[in-house]
Amino acid sequence: MPNTLATAARKVSAAKELSRAVPKAKPGEPALQKNHTEIYTYFTEIGGTQLLLTAQEWLRVRLTLETAGPVAVGTRQQIDPVLSGKGVLLPVGQEVEFVLPRGDRLFITAASINRVKFITEAIPWLQAITAEISKNASTIVGALGSLVRRGKPKSAADLPPCPPPPRRGR
Amino acid sequence: MHQTQASDEVLRGKDFWRLRQQLESAGDIFEIDESVIALYVGPDSDAADLKVTYFDPAQPNGLQSAVISPGTPFNGRLDALLDQAIPATGQKARILVQPADIIGVTYLRPVLPQPAVIVRIPTFIDLIGVFGELIQVPTQRSDRQFRTPVLTVGAGGTGFPNSTDIVFPLYNRRCWSVEVSRSPSAVSMDVDISAVRLTPGANNQPVSLGSMSFAGISVEQTQSLSFRACETGLDSADVQRPGGLWDLLLVNLQTTAGGGPTPASVAITASDREG
Numbered sequence A: 001m002p003n004t005l006a007t008a009a010r011k012v013s014a015a016k017e018l019s020r021a022v023p024k025a026k027p028g029e030p031a032l033q034k035n036h037t038e039i040y041t042y043f044t045e046i047g048g049t050q051l052l053l054t055a056q057e058w059l060r061v062r063l064t065l066e067t068a069g070p071v072a073v074g075t076r077q078q079i080d081p082v083l084s085g086k087g088v089l090l091p092v093g094q095e096v097e098f099v100l101p102r103g104d105r106l107f108i109t110a111a112s113i114n115r116v117k118f119i120t121e122a123i124p125w126l127q128a129i130t131a132e133i134s135k136n137a138s139t140i141v142g143a144l145g146s147l148v149r150r151g152k153p154k155s156a157a158d159l160p161p162c163p164p165p166p167r168r169g170r
Numbered sequence B: 001m002h003q004t005q006a007s008d009e010v011l012r013g014k015d016f017w018r019l020r021q022q023l024e025s026a027g028d029i030f031e032i033d034e035s036v037i038a039l040y041v042g043p044d045s046d047a048a049d050l051k052v053t054y055f056d057p058a059q060p061n062g063l064q065s066a067v068i069s070p071g072t073p074f075n076g077r078l079d080a081l082l083d084q085a086i087p088a089t090g091q092k093a094r095i096l097v098q099p100a101d102i103i104g105v106t107y108l109r110p111v112l113p114q115p116a117v118i119v120r121i122p123t124f125i126d127l128i129g130v131f132g133e134l135i136q137v138p139t140q141r142s143d144r145q146f147r148t149p150v151l152t153v154g155a156g157g158t159g160f161p162n163s164t165d166i167v168f169p170l171y172n173r174r175c176w177s178v179e180v181s182r183s184p185s186a187v188s189m190d191v192d193i194s195a196v197r198l199t200p201g202a203n204n205q206p207v208s209l210g211s212m213s214f215a216g217i218s219v220e221q222t223q224s225l226s227f228r229a230c231e232t233g234l235d236s237a238d239v240q241r242p243g244g245l246w247d248l249l250l251v252n253l254q255t256t257a258g259g260g261p262t263p264a265s266v267a268i269t270a271s272d273r274e275g
Helices: A005-011 A014-021 A124-151 B006-011
Strands: A037-043 A049-054 A059-065 A071-074 A095-100 A105-110 A115-122 B016-022 B030-032 B036-041 B050-055 B063-068 B074-078 B081-085 B095-099 B115-120 B124-130 B144-147 B151-153 B160-169 B175-182 B189-196 B207-214 B221-228 B248-255 B262-271
Touching: B006 B016, B016 B030, B030 B124, B036 B063, B036 B095, B050 B074, B095 B124, B151 B160, B151 B248, B160 B262, B175 B189, B175 B207, B175 B248, B189 B221, B207 B221, B248 B262
Parallel strands: B115 B160
Antiparallel strands: A037 A115, A049 A105, A059 A095, A059 A115, A071 A105, B016 B124, B030 B095, B036 B074, B036 B124, B050 B063, B050 B095, B144 B262, B151 B262, B160 B248, B175 B221, B175 B262, B189 B207, B189 B248
C-alpha cells in the first residue's frame, strides 16, 4: 500500500500548508498568522480546578513553574485538591511539555498563588498528518471491505473440493 | 498574628520574599500564605532561632515544626495549602513562623529602682523564603551596629535618676564590643556591661561581664571592651568574664550621685563571628 505516513506527509504541500496556516486578511490589513505561538505568565488561583486552555488545534504546551507550588495540571475536569494525584505536579523551575490533540482541554489547580510560564505552539503539520491518516485509514478500510465482499463465495459449489481424509496406518 | 505579603512578591515576579519586621512581643507569629522551597534567617535578623510550623497530615494534630537559625536553613518544600484546613485548629494550612528565642522587648532589671532612662534597641526578625532555585544561603548574620547620639547621663527622671540603661538584642551573637566616649566633664561616670539569658515569664538577673570608669577630667575619653562567647575566666583587670551565648546586652551608664549630668555616646557592635 503506497499511502504510508511519509507519503502522507509529503502530500501536504507548502502552499497548502501556508494557506491553511494563514487566514485571509481583511482588505487593507496585513496578513494574519493563524498558528501563532503564545507566551505569557499564568497566576494560579487558590483552590478549585481551572480550565487552562482548550486546544483548537494540535498544540505543544510548555509549562514552567517559577514558584514553589504545588501546582498540578491534567486533562480531567476535576484535579483538585492539588496533592490528590488526579493531575501531575509541575516541578519547580523545569520546563514540562505536553502535546494536546485538537479538542483536548488542560486543567490546572493550586492551593496558593503561583507563577507559571506558559508557552503554546501550534503544530499544523501534525494536524495535517492526522487528517491525512484518518482519510487514508478510511480509504484502506473501505478497500479492504470491498475486497472481502468481492471474494465472498456465493454457494457451496463455488468452494474448492475438500482434501481427502488422512489414512490411518496399522 | 501578622500577615506577610509573600503572594505580592509572586505577582511581582520575584524568586524570594523577605519578612523584616520589628518584633513587638515574645508571642509574635507570622503567617505565610505561599509555599517555599527553602527558608532561612536573613542577614539583618536579631532573633537567631526561628520556629517554623507547617501542615503535615502524617502527624496526629496535623502540624510539624522545625527550628532554623543562621547557617541552618530549612531546605525542602514547605506547602501553604490554603484550600485545606488543619484538623486540630480548623485554620487554613499556612506556614507559621515565630521566634524560638525569648524576645525581651520589655525587659526590666529585677532590682529597684529602675534606671531613669532606658534605651531599648528594637529587635527585628529577618526571614527569607525562596520560591525558585536556592543559590546560596548565608551562614552568618551581618554585624549589628548601634550608635547612640550624645546621651545626657544623669539628667534625672523617674527611677534611679543618675542611671541610664541601653538594652541591646544579642540573641546568640558570638562576639560583641562596647565603646563609650565621653566629652570633657568634671563628673565621673561608671559603665557596667552585663548580659541576660532570658527564661519564660521572668526578667532574669543580669550577669556582669565587665566595667569601665571615667574620671572627671577635662579631656575627651574613650574606652572599649569586647567579649567572645568562648572566652571565660579573668580578664586583665581580674574581672570574671562568663562566656557563652546571651539574649540581651545591658550597658549601664551611671554618674556619681549628686554629680550632675554628663554627655556620653555609646557604640555597640555584635557579630556572629568570633575571629
